[in-house]
Amino acid sequence: MxxxxxxxxxxxxxxxxxxxxxxxxxxVSEDIIREKIGVIRKSLLDKYPGTKAFYASKAFLTQRMCKILMDETIGVDAVSSGEIYTALKAGVNPEHIVFHGNNKTPDDLTYAISNHVGKIVVDSISEIELLSDLVSGLDRKVELLIRTNPSIEAETHRHMNTAQKDSKFGVSLSQLQNAIKIIMASDHLHYSGLHFHIGSQLFKVEFYLEAIRKIVAQMKVIKDQLQIDTEVLNIGGGYGVDYIEKDKTVDFAVFMDTIVSELNHLLQENELKLAELYVEPGRWIIxxxxxxxxxxxxxxxxxxxxxxxxxxxxxxxxxxxxxxxxxxxxxxxxxxxxxxxxxxxxxxxxxxxxxxxxxxxxxxxxxxxxxxxxxxxxxxxxxxxxxxxxxxxxxxxxxxxxxxxxxxxxxxxxxxxxxxxxxxxx
The missing domain is CATH 2.40.37.10 (Lyase, Ornithine Decarboxylase; Chain A, domain 1)
Structure with a gap:
């Protein structure tokens, strides 16, 4: 016809x-969603051992979207209790959820902990202190990543730039060791690693490389001065897409090859090891x-x-x-x-x-x-x-x-x- x-x-x-x-x-086209996830799988997850992808659900979240992610073995990056609830309601394994947010309330954190969310990404020293109080008496350790602010001015709209010096997001690199010490002082918190997200609609891989250089340098300091390993590095999302003709959707495979190559070089140079590398694409998928x-x-x-x-x-x-x-x-x-x-x-x-x-x-x-x-x-x-x-x-x-x-x-x-x-x- x-x-x-x-x-x-x-x-x-x-x-x-x-x-x-x-x-x-x-x-919304499920076919295109799965096609994009297929690119991520081929160019990162199947290619580089120890890599995981978590979909940035703030971009678009429904129960059907969650079921697609489950079928494709992609985790969920949530930024609210409502997003966690939606994912759980759809059947997502809570271990496959990473919980973000610059101002998680005690209720938010309690909800995440009681539902055994995989990792909580703490955004400030005050949040770590709040968590220390909330988990006292818990019979297990809560896995934490620390969102860092690497102070990078990425080329994007000012409302999408999230890692400049003046930002509501993340722990500054100068405060990082203090944050880790507070975590280490708790019997119920575990420092798993570091996270950064430098912005959205980014088309140049150089911004990610600059951030990685700064973060690996911090990993070296943490190892030497605190005798603790950084097991996980989460490099966030922000990969640009083409809304109009002048934009060109980021070639995810090229981005990942460049990032992983530089990261491996820096780890080897600093005699460091990393168990897992996380990415959090949202817009790029949907x-x-x-x-x-x-x-x-x-x-x-x-x-x-x-x-x-x-x-x-x-x-x-x-x-x-x-x-x-x-x-x-x-x-x-x-x-x-x-x-x-x-x-x-x-x-x-x-x-x-x-x-x-x-x-x-x-x-x-x-x-x-x-x-x-x-x-x-x-x-x-x-x-x-x-x-x-x-x-x-x-x-x-x-x-x-x-x-x-x-x-x-x-x-x-x-x-x-x-x-x-x-x-x-x-």
Missing amino acids: EKSSNYYFSGMDTVALAQKYGTPLYV ANAGITLYSVGTIKEIPGIRTYVSVDGGMPDNIRPSLYGAKYNAVAVNKADQPKRELVTIAGKCCETGDVLIYDICLPKLERGDYLAVLDTGAYNYSMSNHYNMTPKPALVFIKNGTDQLSIRRQTFEDLLSCEIINEEV
Whole structure:
């Protein structure tokens, strides 16, 4: 059967999906997710012994996503009790969860410990001190990684730069030995190793190499002065993906070969050994695996200035353009074969001047009722969705092997008020 001229995503006619499920609509391809994980397996996990991958679940997390990760033997990097709960509810082995966060509450830490989460990544000396109190009387040791701040100014948006000197994340290298001493003083805490995450949307491997050089130097100091081995090094994620033409998705295999080669050289040079190397890709796995479908509504031309094409979504389903100035590409899915001659701006429906998804994109001539797909929305769209302007959240559909399946239903107005408690006396 010959395909129509509509835009197809991962083998599926997107117009048919929009008509079947309505818009806005998140569409996620399980096929692309597994393809990306396959690259990680081939270029790292199967190639270098002692390596493990943990998916950065803040990028996108549902129970179905967790089941894919379990099937692919990929762990979960969680940053909240809610993410841990979701993973456990889906059946993830708690030993395969690494728990992050710069301000874990006593309840968060207690929840992680009681559920036997594999490793907790402590973010500050005060968190270590809090943990020391919480684990007193425990009949086992809690495995800890220390998130370090290697003071690196990576080339990315300032809100995605997480390892510069002035950062809310991580223990500074000057405080690292003190942090380890506090861990060693506890009968119920175990120092397993170090972690760093220098930022998101990084396209140059040099930033990772700079961080590794600093961290291995610290490992040497820890070994010489504290007589303790660093068993695990977790180098985080942040591997860049192509949202627009000027970007080029990081070649994961080249990145990993370069990083592992430099790490092995430094370890040998410093007479150190490392039991395990962790990576935490999130966006790199999921970003290109998702699109968002919209219906075109009002089209407003301001002569000599701009033409606004408004869609039935915006900030509630994709806040990243407003928050980060994030750039996206789009396709008029029911006019995919038509020439792109109209310069337009894609606006959202919220009562905000800043609710613009894409500025100045060339598309075919659009009319009310046409469908648009904003591409590469798999990461940080669903996970950052919100109810601004009392907007129900969109439905989410997974596609696999040419079939579609509703994974999350569209919210209703009733859902918006489901947690509200009315005081009749008011």
